[in-house]
Amino acid sequence: MGQAFRILATIVTFNPDISSLTKNLDKISRQVDAVLLFDNNSNNQEEIKNKSFAQNIKAFFNSQNQGLPINYNRAIQYGLKNGFDYLLILDQDSVFDDNFLTEYRKNISDNSICLVPLLVHSNKNYNDSYSTRTKGETESVLRSINSGMLLNLKALPVQLRFDEDLFIDCVDFDFFEKIRKLDFKVLRVNSAKLHISLGNISRIGPFFLYNYSPFRLEKQTRDRVIFLRKHPISAFSLWLFLFTIFCDTKAVLFEKKRIRKIKAIAKGFKEGLFFRMSSHQNP
Template sequence: MKIAGVVVLYHPEKENIIESINSYLDYIDVLYAIDNTEKSNEKHREVINNLKEIDKIEYIPNNKNLGIAKALNMGAKRAIEQGYKWLLTMDQDSKFKEGSFDKMLEFIKNNSENKIGIISPFHLTISNLSLNFKNEYEEVLTAMTSGNLLNLKAYQEVGPFLEDLFIDYVDVEYCLRLNKYGYKVIVVNSSILIHKLGNIREIRIPLWKTLYPTNHNPLRRYYITRNRFYVMELYKNEFPDFCKRDKIAFFKELATILLLENSKLTKLKYIIKGYMDFRQKKMGKIDE
Protein backbone atom coordinates (compact mmCIF):
# COMPACT_ATOMS: atom_id res chain seq x y z
CA MET A 1 0.00 0.00 0.00
CA LYS A 2 1.50 3.30 -1.13
CA ILE A 3 1.22 6.07 1.45
CA ALA A 4 2.43 9.65 1.18
CA GLY A 5 2.50 12.07 4.07
CA VAL A 6 2.23 15.81 4.51
CA VAL A 7 3.36 17.77 7.55
CA VAL A 8 2.58 21.46 7.78
CA LEU A 9 5.42 23.49 9.29
CA TYR A 10 5.26 26.85 11.02
CA HIS A 11 8.38 27.99 12.90
CA PRO A 12 9.24 24.36 13.77
CA GLU A 13 11.57 23.46 16.63
CA LYS A 14 14.35 20.97 15.86
CA GLU A 15 13.91 18.65 18.83
CA ASN A 16 10.15 18.33 18.53
CA ILE A 17 9.82 18.05 14.76
CA ILE A 18 12.50 15.37 14.28
CA GLU A 19 11.10 13.25 17.11
CA SER A 20 7.57 13.59 15.74
CA ILE A 21 8.54 12.71 12.16
CA ASN A 22 10.55 9.67 13.27
CA SER A 23 7.40 8.21 14.87
CA TYR A 24 5.79 7.63 11.46
CA LEU A 25 8.40 8.09 8.70
CA ASP A 26 9.16 4.37 8.35
CA TYR A 27 5.52 3.68 7.43
CA ILE A 28 5.29 6.06 4.48
CA ASP A 29 7.07 6.37 1.14
CA VAL A 30 7.49 10.15 1.03
CA LEU A 31 6.83 13.09 3.33
CA TYR A 32 5.99 16.51 1.92
CA ALA A 33 7.18 19.06 4.50
CA ILE A 34 5.25 22.18 3.52
CA ASP A 35 6.59 25.24 5.29
CA ASN A 36 4.27 28.18 6.01
CA THR A 37 6.94 30.09 7.94
CA GLU A 38 7.02 33.71 6.77
CA LYS A 39 10.45 34.91 7.84
CA SER A 40 13.33 32.52 8.27
CA ASN A 41 15.98 32.98 10.95
CA GLU A 42 19.10 31.03 11.93
CA LYS A 43 17.17 28.64 14.17
CA HIS A 44 14.61 27.97 11.45
CA ARG A 45 17.28 27.40 8.80
CA GLU A 46 19.02 24.89 11.07
CA VAL A 47 15.79 22.88 11.44
CA ILE A 48 15.15 22.93 7.70
CA ASN A 49 18.70 21.83 6.88
CA ASN A 50 18.23 18.86 9.19
CA LEU A 51 14.97 17.93 7.48
CA LYS A 52 16.52 18.19 4.03
CA GLU A 53 19.13 15.59 5.02
CA ILE A 54 16.40 12.96 5.47
CA ASP A 55 15.95 11.01 2.21
CA LYS A 56 12.18 10.57 2.33
CA ILE A 57 11.43 14.25 2.97
CA GLU A 58 10.54 16.62 0.15
CA TYR A 59 10.79 20.14 1.52
CA ILE A 60 8.41 22.71 0.00
CA PRO A 61 8.75 26.32 1.21
CA ASN A 62 5.86 28.73 0.76
CA ASN A 63 7.83 31.64 2.26
CA LYS A 64 4.59 32.97 3.74
CA ASN A 65 1.67 31.64 5.74
CA LEU A 66 -0.86 30.31 3.23
CA GLY A 67 -2.88 28.50 5.90
CA ILE A 68 -3.41 24.87 6.85
CA ALA A 69 -5.98 24.13 4.15
CA LYS A 70 -3.76 25.36 1.30
CA ALA A 71 -0.80 23.32 2.57
CA LEU A 72 -2.92 20.16 2.88
CA ASN A 73 -4.22 20.64 -0.66
CA MET A 74 -0.68 21.08 -1.95
CA GLY A 75 0.27 17.78 -0.33
CA ALA A 76 -2.81 15.97 -1.62
CA LYS A 77 -2.30 17.25 -5.17
CA ARG A 78 1.32 16.12 -5.18
CA ALA A 79 0.44 12.70 -3.76
CA ILE A 80 -2.26 12.12 -6.39
CA GLU A 81 0.11 13.14 -9.20
CA GLN A 82 2.65 10.63 -7.90
CA GLY A 83 0.13 7.79 -7.73
CA TYR A 84 -0.48 7.48 -3.99
CA LYS A 85 -3.78 6.14 -2.63
CA TRP A 86 -3.57 7.41 0.95
CA LEU A 87 -2.22 10.61 2.48
CA LEU A 88 -1.09 10.91 6.09
CA THR A 89 -1.83 14.43 7.39
CA MET A 90 0.32 15.59 10.31
CA ASP A 91 0.82 18.56 12.60
CA GLN A 92 4.46 19.32 13.32
CA ASP A 93 4.15 18.62 17.06
CA SER A 94 2.16 15.36 17.03
CA LYS A 95 3.72 11.92 17.28
CA PHE A 96 2.52 8.32 17.23
CA LYS A 97 2.95 6.03 20.19
CA GLU A 98 5.12 3.04 19.23
CA GLY A 99 3.17 0.40 17.32
CA SER A 100 0.15 2.64 16.80
CA PHE A 101 0.51 3.22 13.07
CA ASP A 102 0.32 -0.54 12.46
CA LYS A 103 -3.18 -0.54 13.94
CA MET A 104 -4.47 1.86 11.28
CA LEU A 105 -2.82 -0.11 8.49
CA GLU A 106 -4.38 -3.27 9.86
CA PHE A 107 -7.80 -1.63 9.83
CA ILE A 108 -7.40 -0.63 6.17
CA LYS A 109 -6.35 -4.18 5.25
CA ASN A 110 -9.38 -5.71 6.97
CA ASN A 111 -11.91 -3.15 5.73
CA SER A 112 -10.82 -2.42 2.19
CA GLU A 113 -14.34 -2.79 0.76
CA ASN A 114 -15.93 -0.18 3.01
CA LYS A 115 -16.46 3.40 1.89
CA ILE A 116 -13.90 4.99 4.20
CA GLY A 117 -12.84 8.62 3.82
CA ILE A 118 -10.56 9.06 6.84
CA ILE A 119 -8.95 6.73 9.35
CA SER A 120 -7.95 8.57 12.50
CA PRO A 121 -5.96 7.59 15.58
CA PHE A 122 -7.11 8.32 19.11
CA HIS A 123 -5.81 11.80 20.00
CA LEU A 124 -4.23 11.65 23.43
CA THR A 125 -4.21 15.07 25.15
CA ILE A 126 -4.05 16.21 28.76
CA SER A 127 -7.86 16.48 28.78
CA ASN A 128 -8.37 13.06 27.22
CA LEU A 129 -6.21 10.53 29.01
CA SER A 130 -8.66 7.64 29.31
CA LEU A 131 -7.69 4.60 27.27
CA ASN A 132 -10.56 2.39 28.47
CA PHE A 133 -12.36 1.79 25.19
CA LYS A 134 -15.49 -0.28 24.67
CA ASN A 135 -14.74 -0.72 20.98
CA GLU A 136 -11.49 -1.12 19.07
CA TYR A 137 -12.75 1.38 16.53
CA GLU A 138 -15.77 3.63 16.08
CA GLU A 139 -17.44 5.70 13.40
CA VAL A 140 -17.50 9.44 14.16
CA LEU A 141 -18.67 12.62 12.49
CA THR A 142 -15.42 14.56 12.86
CA ALA A 143 -11.75 14.02 13.70
CA MET A 144 -8.76 16.33 14.09
CA THR A 145 -6.41 16.54 11.11
CA SER A 146 -3.20 15.30 12.68
CA GLY A 147 -2.48 11.60 12.29
CA ASN A 148 -5.25 10.95 9.78
CA LEU A 149 -4.99 8.68 6.77
CA LEU A 150 -6.99 10.39 4.03
CA ASN A 151 -8.39 8.28 1.20
CA LEU A 152 -7.29 10.20 -1.90
CA LYS A 153 -10.04 8.64 -3.99
CA ALA A 154 -12.57 10.20 -1.61
CA TYR A 155 -10.62 13.46 -1.73
CA GLN A 156 -10.95 13.58 -5.50
CA GLU A 157 -14.69 12.97 -5.23
CA VAL A 158 -15.64 15.42 -2.47
CA GLY A 159 -13.13 18.12 -3.38
CA PRO A 160 -10.23 19.91 -1.64
CA PHE A 161 -10.00 21.39 1.83
CA LEU A 162 -11.67 24.82 2.05
CA GLU A 163 -8.85 27.34 1.75
CA ASP A 164 -11.16 30.22 2.74
CA LEU A 165 -11.12 28.83 6.29
CA PHE A 166 -7.31 29.27 6.39
CA ILE A 167 -6.90 27.57 9.79
CA ASP A 168 -9.27 26.04 12.37
CA TYR A 169 -12.37 24.00 11.53
CA VAL A 170 -10.71 22.91 8.27
CA ASP A 171 -10.81 19.34 9.60
CA VAL A 172 -14.36 19.63 10.98
CA GLU A 173 -15.75 20.90 7.69
CA TYR A 174 -13.95 18.24 5.69
CA CYS A 175 -15.16 15.38 7.87
CA LEU A 176 -18.74 16.63 7.68
CA ARG A 177 -18.42 16.85 3.90
CA LEU A 178 -17.12 13.27 3.72
CA ASN A 179 -20.09 12.12 5.79
CA LYS A 180 -22.44 14.06 3.52
CA TYR A 181 -21.05 12.14 0.54
CA GLY A 182 -21.48 8.82 2.32
CA TYR A 183 -17.87 8.31 3.38
CA LYS A 184 -17.06 7.09 6.89
CA VAL A 185 -14.67 8.72 9.35
CA ILE A 186 -13.24 5.99 11.58
CA VAL A 187 -11.26 6.36 14.81
CA VAL A 188 -9.03 3.38 15.58
CA ASN A 189 -8.86 3.61 19.37
CA SER A 190 -5.87 1.30 19.70
CA SER A 191 -3.81 3.69 17.57
CA ILE A 192 -2.56 6.46 19.87
CA LEU A 193 -1.38 9.86 18.70
CA ILE A 194 0.17 12.15 21.31
CA HIS A 195 -1.28 15.50 20.36
CA LYS A 196 -0.74 19.04 21.60
CA LEU A 197 -3.96 21.07 21.66
CA GLY A 198 -3.41 24.80 22.13
CA ASN A 199 -1.71 25.62 25.43
CA ILE A 200 -4.08 23.48 27.41
CA ARG A 201 -3.76 23.33 31.20
CA GLU A 202 -5.61 21.59 33.97
CA ILE A 203 -7.65 23.52 36.53
CA ARG A 204 -9.24 21.57 39.36
CA ILE A 205 -12.26 23.10 41.03
CA PRO A 206 -12.77 21.45 44.47
CA LEU A 207 -16.01 19.50 44.94
CA TRP A 208 -17.03 20.11 41.33
CA LYS A 209 -14.93 19.12 38.32
CA THR A 210 -11.68 19.56 36.41
CA LEU A 211 -11.60 22.04 33.53
CA TYR A 212 -9.13 22.22 30.65
CA PRO A 213 -8.96 25.72 29.12
CA THR A 214 -7.04 25.58 25.84
CA ASN A 215 -5.58 29.11 26.14
CA HIS A 216 -5.59 29.65 22.39
CA ASN A 217 -4.19 33.06 21.53
CA PRO A 218 -6.58 35.85 20.39
CA LEU A 219 -5.85 35.32 16.69
CA ARG A 220 -6.75 31.65 16.91
CA ARG A 221 -9.94 32.63 18.75
CA TYR A 222 -10.83 34.78 15.75
CA TYR A 223 -10.48 31.89 13.31
CA ILE A 224 -12.20 29.38 15.60
CA THR A 225 -15.21 31.68 16.03
CA ARG A 226 -15.55 32.78 12.42
CA ASN A 227 -15.08 29.33 10.94
CA ARG A 228 -17.23 27.58 13.56
CA PHE A 229 -20.24 29.72 12.65
CA TYR A 230 -19.46 29.34 8.95
CA VAL A 231 -19.47 25.54 9.24
CA MET A 232 -22.64 25.55 11.35
CA GLU A 233 -24.38 27.65 8.71
CA LEU A 234 -23.09 25.39 5.94
CA TYR A 235 -24.26 22.12 7.52
CA LYS A 236 -27.24 23.14 9.67
CA ASN A 237 -29.64 21.13 7.50
CA GLU A 238 -27.54 17.97 7.05
CA PHE A 239 -26.22 17.78 10.63
CA PRO A 240 -28.57 19.78 12.90
CA ASP A 241 -27.68 17.90 16.10
CA PHE A 242 -23.97 18.48 15.56
CA CYS A 243 -24.53 22.19 14.92
CA LYS A 244 -26.69 22.52 18.03
CA ARG A 245 -24.00 20.86 20.17
CA ASP A 246 -21.29 23.02 18.66
CA LYS A 247 -23.22 26.22 19.37
CA ILE A 248 -23.55 25.15 23.01
CA ALA A 249 -19.82 24.37 23.02
CA PHE A 250 -19.11 27.90 21.79
CA PHE A 251 -20.86 29.48 24.77
CA LYS A 252 -19.17 27.07 27.19
CA GLU A 253 -15.76 27.97 25.74
CA LEU A 254 -16.62 31.66 25.95
CA ALA A 255 -17.47 31.30 29.64
CA THR A 256 -14.22 29.39 30.24
CA ILE A 257 -12.19 32.13 28.53
CA LEU A 258 -13.83 34.90 30.57
CA LEU A 259 -13.46 33.00 33.85
CA LEU A 260 -10.15 31.16 33.57
CA GLU A 261 -7.92 32.46 30.78
CA ASN A 262 -5.61 35.45 30.45
CA SER A 263 -6.03 38.33 27.95
CA LYS A 264 -9.81 38.07 28.30
CA LEU A 265 -10.70 41.41 26.72
CA THR A 266 -8.36 40.94 23.76
CA LYS A 267 -9.74 37.45 23.12
CA LEU A 268 -13.30 38.74 23.42
CA LYS A 269 -12.49 41.47 20.89
CA TYR A 270 -11.18 38.89 18.41
CA ILE A 271 -14.16 36.58 19.03
CA ILE A 272 -16.55 39.43 18.23
CA LYS A 273 -14.53 40.32 15.12
CA GLY A 274 -14.63 36.67 14.04
CA TYR A 275 -18.40 36.55 14.37
CA MET A 276 -18.86 39.87 12.57
CA ASP A 277 -16.60 38.77 9.71
CA PHE A 278 -18.65 35.57 9.43
CA ARG A 279 -21.81 37.66 9.14
CA GLN A 280 -20.15 39.88 6.53
CA LYS A 281 -18.77 36.83 4.67
CA LYS A 282 -15.14 37.91 5.13
CA MET A 283 -13.09 34.75 4.81
CA GLY A 284 -9.47 33.80 4.17
CA LYS A 285 -6.59 35.26 6.17
CA ILE A 286 -7.65 37.87 8.71
CA ASP A 287 -7.48 41.49 7.59
CA GLU A 288 -5.92 43.19 10.60
Protein backbone atom coordinates in the same frame (compact mmCIF):
# COMPACT_ATOMS: atom_id res chain seq x y z
CA MET B 1 8.01 -0.78 2.27
CA GLY B 2 6.94 -4.39 1.79
CA GLN B 3 3.35 -3.35 1.05
CA ALA B 4 1.24 -3.23 -2.08
CA PHE B 5 0.24 0.39 -1.38
CA ARG B 6 2.22 3.60 -1.02
CA ILE B 7 1.66 6.10 1.80
CA LEU B 8 2.41 9.82 1.61
CA ALA B 9 2.47 11.82 4.85
CA THR B 10 2.11 15.58 5.23
CA ILE B 11 2.75 18.01 8.07
CA VAL B 12 1.89 21.74 8.06
CA THR B 13 4.04 23.75 10.47
CA PHE B 14 3.83 27.17 12.10
CA ASN B 15 6.44 28.21 14.66
CA PRO B 16 7.18 24.58 15.57
CA ASP B 17 9.45 23.39 18.34
CA ILE B 18 12.41 22.31 16.21
CA SER B 19 13.45 19.44 18.46
CA SER B 20 9.95 17.90 18.54
CA LEU B 21 9.46 18.44 14.80
CA THR B 22 12.79 16.78 14.01
CA LYS B 23 11.88 13.73 16.10
CA ASN B 24 8.45 13.45 14.48
CA LEU B 25 9.85 13.79 10.97
CA ASP B 26 12.55 11.23 11.62
CA LYS B 27 10.01 8.79 13.04
CA ILE B 28 7.40 9.15 10.32
CA SER B 29 9.89 9.24 7.42
CA ARG B 30 11.01 5.71 8.35
CA GLN B 31 7.44 4.38 8.22
CA VAL B 32 6.01 5.93 5.03
CA ASP B 33 7.18 6.27 1.44
CA ALA B 34 7.42 10.07 1.39
CA VAL B 35 6.72 13.14 3.54
CA LEU B 36 5.64 16.61 2.46
CA LEU B 37 6.41 19.44 4.88
CA PHE B 38 4.64 22.78 4.37
CA ASP B 39 5.86 25.62 6.58
CA ASN B 40 3.50 28.59 6.96
CA ASN B 41 6.09 31.38 7.27
CA SER B 42 7.24 30.41 10.77
CA ASN B 43 9.34 32.78 12.83
CA ASN B 44 12.00 30.05 12.80
CA GLN B 45 11.60 29.19 9.11
CA GLU B 46 15.29 29.74 8.41
CA GLU B 47 16.17 27.25 11.12
CA ILE B 48 13.84 24.71 9.53
CA LYS B 49 15.43 25.35 6.13
CA ASN B 50 18.86 24.65 7.55
CA LYS B 51 17.85 21.26 8.97
CA SER B 52 19.03 18.10 7.26
CA PHE B 53 16.02 16.00 6.34
CA ALA B 54 15.78 12.38 5.24
CA GLN B 55 15.85 11.88 1.48
CA ASN B 56 12.15 11.06 1.32
CA ILE B 57 11.14 14.39 2.93
CA LYS B 58 10.27 17.27 0.62
CA ALA B 59 9.87 20.72 2.22
CA PHE B 60 7.95 23.72 0.92
CA PHE B 61 8.24 27.17 2.51
CA ASN B 62 5.29 29.55 2.19
CA SER B 63 5.88 33.30 2.30
CA GLN B 64 2.77 33.80 4.45
CA ASN B 65 0.61 31.83 6.86
CA GLN B 66 -1.86 30.11 4.53
CA GLY B 67 -3.56 27.99 7.14
CA LEU B 68 -4.19 24.27 6.78
CA PRO B 69 -6.64 23.37 3.98
CA ILE B 70 -4.77 24.84 1.01
CA ASN B 71 -1.71 22.80 1.98
CA TYR B 72 -3.73 19.65 2.61
CA ASN B 73 -5.23 19.98 -0.87
CA ARG B 74 -1.75 20.43 -2.33
CA ALA B 75 -0.70 17.21 -0.63
CA ILE B 76 -3.75 15.41 -2.08
CA GLN B 77 -2.89 16.61 -5.58
CA TYR B 78 0.75 15.66 -5.14
CA GLY B 79 -0.25 12.20 -3.95
CA LEU B 80 -2.62 11.62 -6.85
CA LYS B 81 -0.13 12.91 -9.41
CA ASN B 82 2.70 10.76 -8.08
CA GLY B 83 0.88 7.48 -7.65
CA PHE B 84 0.40 7.32 -3.89
CA ASP B 85 -2.47 5.26 -2.53
CA TYR B 86 -2.95 6.93 0.87
CA LEU B 87 -2.31 10.32 2.47
CA LEU B 88 -1.52 10.53 6.19
CA ILE B 89 -2.10 13.95 7.78
CA LEU B 90 -0.21 14.83 10.95
CA ASP B 91 0.15 17.91 13.18
CA GLN B 92 3.56 19.29 14.05
CA ASP B 93 3.17 18.39 17.73
CA SER B 94 1.13 15.18 17.64
CA VAL B 95 2.99 12.08 18.83
CA PHE B 96 2.05 8.61 17.62
CA ASP B 97 2.89 5.21 19.12
CA ASP B 98 5.53 3.04 17.45
CA ASN B 99 2.88 0.61 16.17
CA PHE B 100 0.68 3.40 14.76
CA LEU B 101 1.23 2.69 11.05
CA THR B 102 1.35 -1.06 11.64
CA GLU B 103 -2.15 -0.96 13.13
CA TYR B 104 -3.39 1.21 10.27
CA ARG B 105 -1.95 -1.15 7.66
CA LYS B 106 -3.81 -4.07 9.26
CA ASN B 107 -7.13 -2.26 8.77
CA ILE B 108 -6.70 -0.70 5.35
CA SER B 109 -9.48 -1.74 2.99
CA ASP B 110 -11.51 -0.33 0.13
CA ASN B 111 -14.59 -0.19 2.39
CA SER B 112 -13.42 2.97 4.18
CA ILE B 113 -12.40 6.23 2.58
CA CYS B 114 -10.69 7.28 5.76
CA LEU B 115 -9.04 5.79 8.85
CA VAL B 116 -8.70 7.83 12.04
CA PRO B 117 -6.85 7.11 15.29
CA LEU B 118 -7.83 6.86 18.92
CA LEU B 119 -7.02 10.28 20.38
CA VAL B 120 -5.17 10.48 23.69
CA HIS B 121 -4.78 13.94 25.24
CA SER B 122 -1.28 14.69 26.51
CA ASN B 123 -2.70 16.40 29.59
CA LYS B 124 -3.55 13.47 31.88
CA ASN B 125 -6.21 15.31 33.91
CA TYR B 126 -7.94 16.43 30.73
CA ASN B 127 -7.68 12.96 29.20
CA ASP B 128 -9.12 11.34 32.33
CA SER B 129 -12.12 13.69 32.10
CA TYR B 130 -12.64 13.44 28.32
CA SER B 131 -11.15 10.11 27.30
CA THR B 132 -12.80 8.34 24.38
CA ARG B 133 -14.87 5.25 25.11
CA THR B 134 -14.19 2.47 22.66
CA LYS B 135 -16.15 -0.54 21.46
CA GLY B 136 -13.93 -3.21 19.96
CA GLU B 137 -10.77 -2.99 17.87
CA THR B 138 -12.35 -0.74 15.25
CA GLU B 139 -15.60 1.20 14.95
CA SER B 140 -17.33 3.53 12.53
CA VAL B 141 -17.35 7.17 13.63
CA LEU B 142 -18.79 10.37 12.22
CA ARG B 143 -15.81 12.67 12.77
CA SER B 144 -12.35 13.11 14.22
CA ILE B 145 -9.56 15.68 13.84
CA ASN B 146 -7.16 16.38 10.98
CA SER B 147 -4.13 14.85 12.65
CA GLY B 148 -3.85 11.10 12.20
CA MET B 149 -6.31 10.98 9.31
CA LEU B 150 -5.37 8.42 6.62
CA LEU B 151 -7.15 9.21 3.35
CA ASN B 152 -7.74 6.64 0.63
CA LEU B 153 -6.62 8.71 -2.37
CA LYS B 154 -7.78 6.16 -4.94
CA ALA B 155 -11.35 6.34 -3.62
CA LEU B 156 -11.42 10.10 -3.07
CA PRO B 157 -14.03 11.85 -5.26
CA VAL B 158 -12.93 14.95 -7.12
CA GLN B 159 -15.39 17.11 -5.16
CA LEU B 160 -14.14 15.91 -1.78
CA ARG B 161 -11.45 18.38 -0.78
CA PHE B 162 -10.66 20.54 2.25
CA ASP B 163 -12.50 23.87 2.33
CA GLU B 164 -9.99 26.64 1.65
CA ASP B 165 -12.41 29.24 2.97
CA LEU B 166 -11.45 27.97 6.41
CA PHE B 167 -8.08 28.63 8.03
CA ILE B 168 -7.33 26.19 10.86
CA ASP B 169 -10.40 25.37 12.97
CA CYS B 170 -13.36 23.32 11.74
CA VAL B 171 -11.33 22.20 8.72
CA ASP B 172 -11.73 18.65 9.99
CA PHE B 173 -15.38 19.01 11.02
CA ASP B 174 -16.31 20.39 7.60
CA PHE B 175 -14.41 17.62 5.80
CA PHE B 176 -16.11 14.88 7.81
CA GLU B 177 -19.48 16.51 7.22
CA LYS B 178 -18.81 16.23 3.48
CA ILE B 179 -17.83 12.58 3.91
CA ARG B 180 -21.08 11.93 5.77
CA LYS B 181 -23.19 13.56 3.05
CA LEU B 182 -21.47 11.40 0.41
CA ASP B 183 -22.28 8.25 2.46
CA PHE B 184 -18.67 7.18 2.90
CA LYS B 185 -17.46 5.35 5.99
CA VAL B 186 -14.86 6.57 8.49
CA LEU B 187 -13.22 3.82 10.52
CA ARG B 188 -11.48 4.51 13.83
CA VAL B 189 -8.65 2.11 14.61
CA ASN B 190 -8.62 1.99 18.40
CA SER B 191 -5.21 0.30 18.55
CA ALA B 192 -3.64 3.22 16.64
CA LYS B 193 -3.14 5.86 19.33
CA LEU B 194 -2.29 9.49 18.63
CA HIS B 195 -1.22 11.72 21.51
CA ILE B 196 -2.42 15.29 20.98
CA SER B 197 -2.16 18.67 22.71
CA LEU B 198 -4.96 21.24 22.89
CA GLY B 199 -3.49 24.67 23.49
CA ASN B 200 -1.76 25.04 26.85
CA ILE B 201 -4.30 23.41 29.16
CA SER B 202 -4.63 24.59 32.75
CA ARG B 203 -7.38 24.18 35.31
CA ILE B 204 -9.33 26.55 37.50
CA GLY B 205 -11.84 24.86 39.76
CA PRO B 206 -13.96 22.48 37.65
CA PHE B 207 -13.02 24.23 34.38
CA PHE B 208 -10.27 23.42 31.89
CA LEU B 209 -8.74 26.44 30.11
CA TYR B 210 -7.09 26.11 26.70
CA ASN B 211 -5.10 29.37 26.90
CA TYR B 212 -4.98 29.91 23.15
CA SER B 213 -3.28 33.03 21.83
CA PRO B 214 -5.46 35.98 20.71
CA PHE B 215 -4.48 35.18 17.10
CA ARG B 216 -5.68 31.60 17.44
CA LEU B 217 -8.91 32.73 19.11
CA GLU B 218 -9.58 35.15 16.25
CA LYS B 219 -9.11 32.46 13.59
CA GLN B 220 -11.00 29.91 15.67
CA THR B 221 -14.02 32.18 16.03
CA ARG B 222 -13.90 33.14 12.34
CA ASP B 223 -13.82 29.53 11.19
CA ARG B 224 -16.55 28.38 13.54
CA VAL B 225 -18.88 31.13 12.35
CA ILE B 226 -18.21 30.13 8.73
CA PHE B 227 -18.82 26.48 9.59
CA LEU B 228 -22.11 27.32 11.29
CA ARG B 229 -23.15 29.36 8.27
CA LYS B 230 -22.43 26.37 6.02
CA HIS B 231 -24.03 23.76 8.28
CA PRO B 232 -26.68 25.62 10.32
CA ILE B 233 -29.11 22.80 11.04
CA SER B 234 -27.66 19.80 12.86
CA ALA B 235 -27.21 18.55 16.40
CA PHE B 236 -23.45 18.91 16.03
CA SER B 237 -23.74 22.55 14.92
CA LEU B 238 -25.87 23.30 17.96
CA TRP B 239 -23.28 21.63 20.19
CA LEU B 240 -20.45 23.57 18.53
CA PHE B 241 -22.32 26.86 18.96
CA LEU B 242 -22.90 26.25 22.68
CA PHE B 243 -19.38 24.89 23.20
CA THR B 244 -17.87 28.00 21.56
CA ILE B 245 -19.84 30.34 23.81
CA PHE B 246 -18.77 28.29 26.84
CA CYS B 247 -15.07 28.31 25.89
CA ASP B 248 -15.01 32.00 24.93
CA THR B 249 -16.65 32.90 28.23
CA LYS B 250 -14.00 30.95 30.15
CA ALA B 251 -11.23 32.63 28.14
CA VAL B 252 -12.37 36.20 28.84
CA LEU B 253 -13.16 35.53 32.49
CA PHE B 254 -10.18 33.45 33.63
CA GLU B 255 -7.31 33.60 31.14
CA LYS B 256 -4.56 36.17 30.72
CA LYS B 257 -4.63 38.94 28.06
CA ARG B 258 -8.40 39.24 28.49
CA ILE B 259 -8.84 42.54 26.64
CA ARG B 260 -6.81 41.31 23.67
CA LYS B 261 -8.80 38.09 23.61
CA ILE B 262 -12.14 39.91 23.72
CA LYS B 263 -11.02 42.02 20.75
CA ALA B 264 -9.78 38.91 18.93
CA ILE B 265 -13.07 37.04 19.43
CA ALA B 266 -15.07 40.07 18.27
CA LYS B 267 -12.86 40.48 15.20
CA GLY B 268 -13.14 36.80 14.35
CA PHE B 269 -16.92 36.88 14.71
CA LYS B 270 -17.14 39.87 12.35
CA GLU B 271 -14.79 38.26 9.82
CA GLY B 272 -16.75 35.02 9.82
CA LEU B 273 -20.14 36.70 9.63
CA PHE B 274 -19.28 38.86 6.62
CA PHE B 275 -16.92 36.47 4.83
CA ARG B 276 -17.99 35.79 1.25
CA MET B 277 -17.80 32.02 0.88
CA SER B 278 -16.66 30.37 -2.34
CA SER B 279 -19.50 28.48 -4.00
CA HIS B 280 -17.16 25.69 -5.19
CA GLN B 281 -16.24 24.94 -1.60
CA ASN B 282 -19.79 23.93 -0.70
CA PRO B 283 -20.68 20.85 -2.74
